[in-house]
Amino acid sequence: MGDTDPSAVVRMLCEGRFGEVADLFAAPLRSQVSATALREAWAGQVGRRGVASAVGEALDEPSEAESGSVRVPVAGDHGEFTVMLSLDGDGMLTGLRFAVADWGAPAYADPERFEEQEVTVGSGPLAVPGTLSLPRGTGPWPGVVLLSGGGPFDRDATSGPNKPLKDLAWGLASSGVAVLRFDKMTYAHPARVAELENFTMSEEYVPHAVAAVRLLQGRPEVDVARVFVAGHSMGGKVAPRVVAAEPSVAGMVIMAGDAEPMHRAAIRVVRHLAALTGDPSMVDFQETITRQAALVDSPALSLDTPAADLPLGQWPGSYWLDLRGYDPVAASAALERPMLILQGGRDYQVTVADDLARWQAGLAHRPDVMIRVYDADDHLFFAGTGPSVPADYARAQHVDPEVVEDVARWLADPSVEY
Numbered sequence: 001m002g003d004t005d006p007s008a009v010v011r012m013l014c015e016g017r018f019g020e021v022a023d024l025f026a027a028p029l030r031s032q033v034s035a036t037a038l039r040e041a042w043a044g045q046v047g048r049r050g051v052a053s054a055v056g057e058a059l060d061e062p063s064e065a066e067s068g069s070v071r072v073p074v075a076g077d078h079g080e081f082t083v084m085l086s087l088d089g090d091g092m093l094t095g096l097r098f099a100v101a102d103w104g105a106p107a108y109a110d111p112e113r114f115e116e117q118e119v120t121v122g123s124g125p126l127a128v129p130g131t132l133s134l135p136r137g138t139g140p141w142p143g144v145v146l147l148s149g150g151g152p153f154d155r156d157a158t159s160g161p162n163k164p165l166k167d168l169a170w171g172l173a174s175s176g177v178a179v180l181r182f183d184k185m186t187y188a189h190p191a192r193v194a195e196l197e198n199f200t201m202s203e204e205y206v207p208h209a210v211a212a213v214r215l216l217q218g219r220p221e222v223d224v225a226r227v228f229v230a231g232h233s234m235g236g237k238v239a240p241r242v243v244a245a246e247p248s249v250a251g252m253v254i255m256a257g258d259a260e261p262m263h264r265a266a267i268r269v270v271r272h273l274a275a276l277t278g279d280p281s282m283v284d285f286q287e288t289i290t291r292q293a294a295l296v297d298s299p300a301l302s303l304d305t306p307a308a309d310l311p312l313g314q315w316p317g318s319y320w321l322d323l324r325g326y327d328p329v330a331a332s333a334a335l336e337r338p339m340l341i342l343q344g345g346r347d348y349q350v351t352v353a354d355d356l357a358r359w360q361a362g363l364a365h366r367p368d369v370m371i372r373v374y375d376a377d378d379h380l381f382f383a384g385t386g387p388s389v390p391a392d393y394a395r396a397q398h399v400d401p402e403v404v405e406d407v408a409r410w411l412a413d414p415s416v417e418y
Contacts, residue, residue, distance in 0.1 A: 003091055004024065004087055004091035004092070004093075005058075006058035006070045006072050006083075006085045006087070007055055007056070007057055007058050007072050009021055009024065009072075009085060009093070010055050010072045010074060010083050010085075011055050013038075013042050013052075013083070014052040014055060014074075016039075016281075018035040018036075018038045018039045018042070019035045021035070021038060021093075021096075022034065022035040022038055024091075024092060024093045025092065025093050025096075026088055026090075026092035026093060026094045027194055028094065028190040028191040028193075028194045029093055029094055029095065029096070029190065032151070032152045032186055032190050032193075032194075032314055033096070033152075033314065034312050034313035034314045035313065036285070036312060036313065037151070037312070037314070038096075040390050041098065043390050043391055044160050044390055044391055044393055044394035045074075045076075045081055045098055045160075045394060046076070046391070049074075049076030049080065049081050050076040051076060052074050052075065052076055053075050053076065054074070054075040055072060055073075055074055055075075056072060056073035056074070056075075057072075058070040058071070058072050058085075059071050059072075059073075069084065069085070069086045069095070070084075070085050070086075070087075071083070071084050071085075071099070072085065081098055081099065082098065082099035083096070083097075083098060083099075084096070084097045084098070084099055098160070103156075103161065103162070103163045103166065103396075104396075105170060106167050106170070106171065106398035106399070106401070107398075107401070108171045108174065108401045108404055108405075109167070109170035109171050109173075109174050110174045111170070112136075113135060113136055113173070113174045114133050114134055114135045114136055114170075114173035114174060115133075115134055115136060116131055116132065116133050116134070117131070117132045117134065118130070118131060118132075119131070119132050119180070119182075119215060121180075121182040121208050121211050121212050121215060122207060122208050122211045123211075125189070125192060126185050126189055126192060126207075126208075128182050128183045128184070128185055128187075128188040128189070128208060129155070129182065129183055129188065130155055130180055130181060130182030130183065130212065131155055131169070131180070131181055131182070132178070132179070132180050132215075132216075132219075133169050133170065133172075133173035133178065133179040133180075133181075134173070134178050134219075134221055135173055135174075135176045135177065135178065135221075137176075139178075139220075139221040139222065139223070140220070140221060140222055140223035140224075140226075141176055141177060141178045141221060141222055141223060142176075142177050142178070142222075142223055142226040142227070142228065142250075142411045142412060143177065143178040143179070143180070143216040143217075143219075143222040143223070143226065143227040143228070144172065144177055144178070144179055144180070144216075144227070144228045144229065144230050144253070144411055145180050145181075145209060145212040145213055145216060145227070145228070145229050145230070146165050146168060146169060146179060146180070146181040146230050146231075146232075146235075147205060147209055147229065147230070147231035147232065147235030147236070147238065147239065147242070148165055148181075148184060148231075148232055148233075148235050149232050149233030149234045149235055150233060150234035151186070152184060152186040152187040152190060153183075153184050153186075153187055154183050154184075154187050155181040155182050155183045156169075156181070157232065159380065159393050160393050160394040160395075160396075161394070161395070161396040162380065162382075162393065162396060162397055162398075164232070164380045164381065164382075164399050165181050165232070166181075167398050167399040167404070168230075168399055168403075168404060168407070169181050171399070171401070171404035171405075171408070172404065172407065172408050172411070175404075175405075175408035176408070176412070177408055177411050177412075178216060178219065178221060178222045180212050180215060180216050182208060182212060184204070184205075184208075185204065185208060186204060197318075198303055198316070198318035199315070199316055199318055199319055200318055200319055200321075200322035201234070201237075201238055201319060201322050201323060201326070202238070202241055202322060204238075205234075205235070205238045205241070205242065206238065206241055206242055206245050209229065209238075209242040209245075209246075210242060210245050210246045213227055213229065213242070213246050213248070213249055214246070217248065224248075225250060226250050226411075227248070227249060227250055228249065228250050228251050228252065228253060228411055229242050229243065229249050229251075229252050229253070230252070230253035230254075230255065230407065231252070231253070231254060231255065231257065232255045232256060232257075233255070233256050233257065233258060233349070233350060233379070234258065235255075235257075236252075236253075236254035236255055236256065236257025236258075236328075237254075237257050237258050237259070237326075237328045238328075239252045239253075239254055239257070239328075239332075240252070240328055240331035240332045240334075240335055241326075241331065243335050243337055244331065244334075244335065249337065250337070250338075250414075251337045251338040251339060251340075251414050252332070252335075252337060252338075252339045252340070253339075253340045253341075253342070253407055253410070253411070254332075254339060254340070254341045254342070254359070255342045255381065255403075256342070256343060256344060256347055256349070256350040256355075256379055256381070257328065257341065257350065257355070257359070258328075258349075258350045258355050259327075259328055259329050259354075259355045259356075259358035259359055259362075260350075260354045260355050260358065261323070261324070262311070262323055263292070263293040263296040263297070263310075263311045263320065263323075263324075264293060265349075265350075265354065265355075266289050266292075266293060266311045266312065267286070267289055267290050267293055268354065269348065269349055270282065270285055270286045270289050271286055272348050273348075273389075273390070274286055276387060276389055289311055292309060292310050292311045293311055295309060295310060296310060296311065296320050296323075296324060297324075301317055301320060301321060301324070302317050302321075303316075303317050303318050303321070304317060305317035305320075329358050329359055329361075329362035329363065330362065332359075332362070332363065333362055333363055333366070337368075338368040338369070338370075338414035338415070339363070339366070339368065339369045339370070340369075340370050340371075340372070340406075340407065340410045340414070341356070341359050341363075341369065341370070341371045341372070342371075342372050342373075342374070342381070342403060342406070342407075343355070343356045343371070343372070343373045343374070344373075344374055344376075344377030344378050344379060344380075344381055345373055345374060345375035345376065345377060346375070346376065346377060346378045346384065346387070346388045347377070347378055347379040347388065348378075348379070348387070348388050349379045350379060352373060356371070356373070359371065368414070368415075370410065370414075370417070372406055374400055374402065374403060376400075377400050377403070378392060380393060380397075380399070381399045381400050381403045382397040382398070382399065382400065383400050406418075
């Protein structure tokens, strides 16, 4: 593992030296996680367990599949948590995550009403594992493929102690919907993804989503004419491309789908967080993200533009060129498919004013588009009060039961107004 001291790495996190820790990332991890994302993840742990007061010695983690995996215990003011680290032979970090409490099923999920099977989505070296949740009883059932947001998410969209896509899958399967969710390629194959040239959002999502739709349609328990796509955040943004690539999809559910250009939204989000936290370092970060967003808008953006010069620091120039030329609202308007668009009123990442307003304006002429706003919900559709902040995601919660009920009802019959 080279000369890197895992406990020293964790102490750097405690001291807020996120850029220095990110400099220790091996190439595959660096391509997926920026210093900013690391800062936000750490803030979530601190929000849940309190400021770190002590860092323990690193302990080997033999149960981990990767060699060089260790765990470092951290004592916070309000409890303990564990930082899991994986290092290569040169002492570079190939993995960094936080161990959290076990997920518990939401009250609206009844495991007796469905069964789950492990499946493989796609083929070849980029095939990914997934989970199929099938209602018990007599079908055929409507089916839905779930797409998670931007970043290297697993099939459950695990965020701290929360698994919002698992909440949704179990809730829908309990209500008579067959659900397929799968690990993103950026989660299952980060090293292979890092080697891909001219990587784009479409390449990240569309091939596996189409394969998942066809897998569901091939199941005898599923009604082939009623297979839908439901995407959260960037998964909702890309859903129209999935339908364009696979016209047999019956319709779309777009949950907190961003419509404002992402590089401009990044400025807004950082400004919001700076105002909430009063952290002076956020002012510098706001200047950085503003400069990076200007590069996305400029003619200078090219396939050769380094990811480090672009917002979030994790996607290449090809990714931003693809995003810059894509309007999800216009793409949706061109599709003759029913849509259910859901938005959290407390969401500061995808907002009513900046994103939902675009969906409403662009689809106002469509009688087959239903829009619902949940005033108490944040970006993950967790209900709460007051301004939403990143630390909220570190508290164990479940997707709003009203959201799950509305999605299940719409999937059963998109033509019924409710």
